[in-house]
Amino acid sequence: MLYREAGQYKSSYASDMAVFPLKEDRIGIAVILAIALVAIPFLGSDFFIASVMIPFLVFSLAAIGLNILTGYTGLISLGTAAFMGVGAYSCYKLTTLFPGVNIIVLILVSGLFSAGIGVLFGLPSLRIKGFYLAVATLAAQFFLQWAFVRVPWLFNYNASGAIEVPQRTLFNIPLTGAAATPETRYFVCLGLVVVLTWFASNIVHGKLGRSWMAVRDMDIAAELMGIKLLNAKLAAFAVSSYFCGVAGAMMIFLWYGGGEAADVFSIRLSFNILFMVIIGGLGSLIGSFFGAAFLSILPTALKFGLPALGIPIQGAAAEHVTFMLVGALIITFLIVEPHGLARLWQIGKQKLRTWPFPY
Amino acid sequence: MKTSNLLKGAALGALFAAGALAPAMAQDSVYFANNAYRTGPFSGSGIPIGDGMRDYITMINERDGGVNGVKVVYEECETGYDTKKSIECYEQAKSKNTIVYSPWSTGATLAAIPRAHVDKIPILSMAYGLSSSADGTNFPWVFIPPFTYWDGASVMVRHMAAELGGMDKLKGKKLGLIHLDAPFGKEPIPVLENLAKKYGFELKLYPVAAADMQNQGSLWLSIRRDRPDYLYNQGWGAMNPTAVKEAAKNNFPMNKFVGVWWAGGDDDARAGGDQAKGYKSLSWTLSGTEAPAMQDIVKFVVDKGKSTTPKEKVGEALYNRGVYNAMLVVEGIRNAQKLTGKKVINSEDMRRGLESLNLTEARLKEIGLGGFVTPTTISCTDHSGHSKMFVSEWDGAKWTKKGDWVEPLKDEVRPLIESNAKDYVEKAGNWPKRTEPCEKSS
Numbered sequence: 001m002l003y004r005e006a007g008q009y010k011s012s013y014a015s016d017m018a019v020f021p022l023k024e025d026r027i028g029i030a031v032i033l034a035i036a037l038v039a040i041p042f043l044g045s046d047f048f049i050a051s052v053m054i055p056f057l058v059f060s061l062a063a064i065g066l067n068i069l070t071g072y073t074g075l076i077s078l079g080t081a082a083f084m085g086v087g088a089y090s091c092y093k094l095t096t097l098f099p100g101v102n103i104i105v106l107i108l109v110s111g112l113f114s115a116g117i118g119v120l121f122g123l124p125s126l127r128i129k130g131f132y133l134a135v136a137t138l139a140a141q142f143f144l145q146w147a148f149v150r151v152p153w154l155f156n157y158n159a160s161g162a163i164e165v166p167q168r169t170l171f172n173i174p175l176t177g178a179a180a181t182p183e184t185r186y187f188v189c190l191g192l193v194v195v196l197t198w199f200a201s202n203i204v205h206g207k208l209g210r211s212w213m214a215v216r217d218m219d220i221a222a223e224l225m226g227i228k229l230l231n232a233k234l235a236a237f238a239v240s241s242y243f244c245g246v247a248g249a250m251m252i253f254l255w256y257g258g259g260e261a262a263d264v265f266s267i268r269l270s271f272n273i274l275f276m277v278i279i280g281g282l283g284s285l286i287g288s289f290f291g292a293a294f295l296s297i298l299p300t301a302l303k304f305g306l307p308a309l310g311i312p313i314q315g316a317a318a319e320h321v322t323f324m325l326v327g328a329l330i331i332t333f334l335i336v337e338p339h340g341l342a343r344l345w346q347i348g349k350q351k352l353r354t355w356p357f358p359y
Numbered sequence: 360m361k362t363s364n365l366l367k368g369a370a371l372g373a374l375f376a377a378g379a380l381a382p383a384m385a386q387d388s389v390y391f392a393n394n395a396y397r398t399g400p401f402s403g404s405g406i407p408i409g410d411g412m413r414d415y416i417t418m419i420n421e422r423d424g425g426v427n428g429v430k431v432v433y434e435e436c437e438t439g440y441d442t443k444k445s446i447e448c449y450e451q452a453k454s455k456n457t458i459v460y461s462p463w464s465t466g467a468t469l470a471a472i473p474r475a476h477v478d479k480i481p482i483l484s485m486a487y488g489l490s491s492s493a494d495g496t497n498f499p500w501v502f503i504p505p506f507t508y509w510d511g512a513s514v515m516v517r518h519m520a521a522e523l524g525g526m527d528k529l530k531g532k533k534l535g536l537i538h539l540d541a542p543f544g545k546e547p548i549p550v551l552e553n554l555a556k557k558y559g560f561e562l563k564l565y566p567v568a569a570a571d572m573q574n575q576g577s578l579w580l581s582i583r584r585d586r587p588d589y590l591y592n593q594g595w596g597a598m599n600p601t602a603v604k605e606a607a608k609n610n611f612p613m614n615k616f617v618g619v620w621w622a623g624g625d626d627d628a629r630a631g632g633d634q635a636k637g638y639k640s641l642s643w644t645l646s647g648t649e650a651p652a653m654q655d656i657v658k659f660v661v662d663k664g665k666s667t668t669p670k671e672k673v674g675e676a677l678y679n680r681g682v683y684n685a686m687l688v689v690e691g692i693r694n695a696q697k698l699t700g701k702k703v704i705n706s707e708d709m710r711r712g713l714e715s716l717n718l719t720e721a722r723l724k725e726i727g728l729g730g731f732v733t734p735t736t737i738s739c740t741d742h743s744g745h746s747k748m749f750v751s752e753w754d755g756a757k758w759t760k761k762g763d764w765v766e767p768l769k770d771e772v773r774p775l776i777e778s779n780a781k782d783y784v785e786k787a788g789n790w791p792k793r794t795e796p797c798e799k800s801s
Binding site for chain 1: 395397398435436437439442443444446447450451453454466469470472473474475476477478489490491540541542545549568569570779782783786787788789790
């Protein structure tokens with residue numbers, strides 16, 4: 001009734017292949033963007049923007065990056081955090097070497113370094129698959145994390161051994177550093193995430209994305225059809241690491257405001273993002289957002305939301321409850337829907353199309 | 360398409376925004392948020408620290424009805440020693456107008472330092488954090504009493520010299536530094552390198568990767584090969600008990616093995632069993648409950664059932680450091696009240712109160728900690744105090760003070776602090792110049 005395709009005719013190939021063929025979907029996207037652009041910055045408190053929305057956006061981008069590799073190409077990676085670290089450290093090096101260049105440009109460029117490193121560590125994927133590849137990417141995680149601590153040149157020999165984020169401005173508005181307001185940082189994050197999501201969407205719906213999925217579903221068949229495995233797999237590593245690198249640079253520059261590798265880009269973060277992708281839905285961009293929301297917003301909401309709703313629990317207890325709740329929800333979701341939240345969303349939409357007279 | 364989640368988020372956001380999170384400010388109270396970690400891999404150290412802080416503040420509220428009649432509303436924000444959660448806690452503390460931010464992790468301190476100078480919230484990082492933040496001219500909003508890791512490293516060298524019979528006896532000796540391979544662990548290196556050059560001893564580094572905290576076998580093989588005369592341990596968490604166990608296993612003489620103060624928890628040493636006897640660590644608080652203030656904690660808080668601390672844990676090394684940290688906060692409030700004439704102070708008054716903190720031996724006696732903790736004096740330029748510390752020794756059951764109170768080599772440490780602070784400020788670009796007038800110590 002509300003969500004029907006009846007009467008929406010397609011009269012060209014372009015409209016037939018559109019990402020959002022239904023008018024209702026396009027309206028939905030517009031509403032979401034309007035909420036993100038207008039409602040949240042003007043209605044949300046500083047705490048909500050800085051501690052809920054910015055982390056959510058950063059993790060969404062990282063989850064999209066991992067989803068390209070794991071969900072679309074079927075290559076399991078446990079080195080996500082390290083590739084994010086490459087982005088963060090290259091952004092730091094770039095901004096200290098070229099202080100005049102705008103930081104947004106540098107955040108986007110730092111992803112390229114991450115892509116390069118990603119390709120390097122992606123080379124073994126040609127010969128090994130599955131579990132063995134996971135271990136190879138684990139080596140990337142440990143080696144890169146070690147390098148971030150061991151190579152003082154990467155953090156400019158700072159006595160603290162950490163990245164110290166300098167203030168960078170656009171039209172005299174501080175974007176990074178302490179003087180940057182949460183709203184400004186949020187807008188920069190939002191802009192980057194929207195543009196890069198659109199970019200990712202176009203890649204996965206295009207030739208490259210199709211070849212990734214072919215590789216994922218059966219690499220031998222894909223090769224017989226003329227898809228070059230080397231190119232497809234390395235492209236997946238490059239694009240995926242690019243997204244992770246940009247997410248890592250965003251993480252340090254627009255959210256943390258300083259930090260060190262051992263602390264931020266540890267294996268825990270890699271696992272966290274892998275869980276986001278699994279719960280959100282493998283091989284789905286929407287799923288990346290769902291997964292990031294689930295695993296990044298939910299703990300914060302429980303920790304600060306429960307006391308706010310008048311359920312008095314102390315810090316440590318809240319932390320344990322969060323652990324248990326999130327764990328239980330993960331198990332529940334995976335039992336109810338092994339294909340993740342994105343699949344649930346799809347089923348919901350399917351049901352809506354036949355509502356109120358299901359057949 | 361993420362409408363449902365966004366709606367949920369927006370609804371929660373509205374809840375936050377509606378001030379549901381604003382603290383219920385009673386009449387005449389100040390709000391103090393403390394980062395705690397009673398969960399996660401470092402909770403073994405976090406729990407006694409948090410207990411000490413909570414019990415001292417409760418004691419002040421119970422015994423004196425607060426600071427000059429102003430109750431201290433103390434709230435813990437659980438971080439699990441995770442920087443992401445610590446940043447959340449900072450944002451929350453800020454929104455609730457905390458008078459001081461107490462990060463309790465070096466990562467959290469590093470992330471908060473730039474923000475604190477904009478948000479005008481003083482950071483109190485007690486003997487941890489960024490060593491160069493002891494420079495009050497460049498870091499007016501950060502306080503690092505009673506001393507920094509660099510002071511600790513210099514006292515280690517003094518301790519070595521004292522046992523060998525003078526600074527000139529250091530020549531040709533070997534000092535090993537076993538450290539966590541992370542910024543925290545690498546802190547003492549620049550000072551030790553300078554002193555090694557100056558006094559002609561050799562410095563050997565033994566880094567422990569965070570992943571190998573509990574697996575130090577190969578490292579101790581090289582320690583056995585190098586046979587350093589002394590070993591200094593800059594470790595934290597699970598790394599310490601492992602190091603103590605390994606030292607015992609490898610027959611490294613325990614009396615030559617000294618830990619930084621955070622490697623001097625009771626459980627760290629206990630892990631080594633009987634062989635850990637003689638393990639040393641730097642400290643500035645005596646263990647035990649003999650001090651009058653500690654007696655009051657037992658009397659007003661623990662015995663009244665207002666505490667979650669098991670009675671046998673009261674007075675352990677880390678617990679007493681929690682007490683010391685809470686005492687600094689309380690005295691900061693007291694000073695700020697004196698300076699401003701206000702009863703209920705805000706974070707900017709608190710900064711003034713901390714900057715004029717002058718805890719002499721006489722003042723500590725009034726507080727009820729005289730002789731049990733180090734006196735410290737903070738000034739406008741010196742936000743640390745570079746106070747005295749002592750070497751304490753594990754006797755198999757508890758930490759006891761060995762030897763005298765030792766001054767750090769301030770002439771070695773201070774120039775390094777100032778040059779590093781200058782470096783930090785230059786790199787930060789647009790670092791806010793100090794505009795706050797200097798406070799006189801009172």
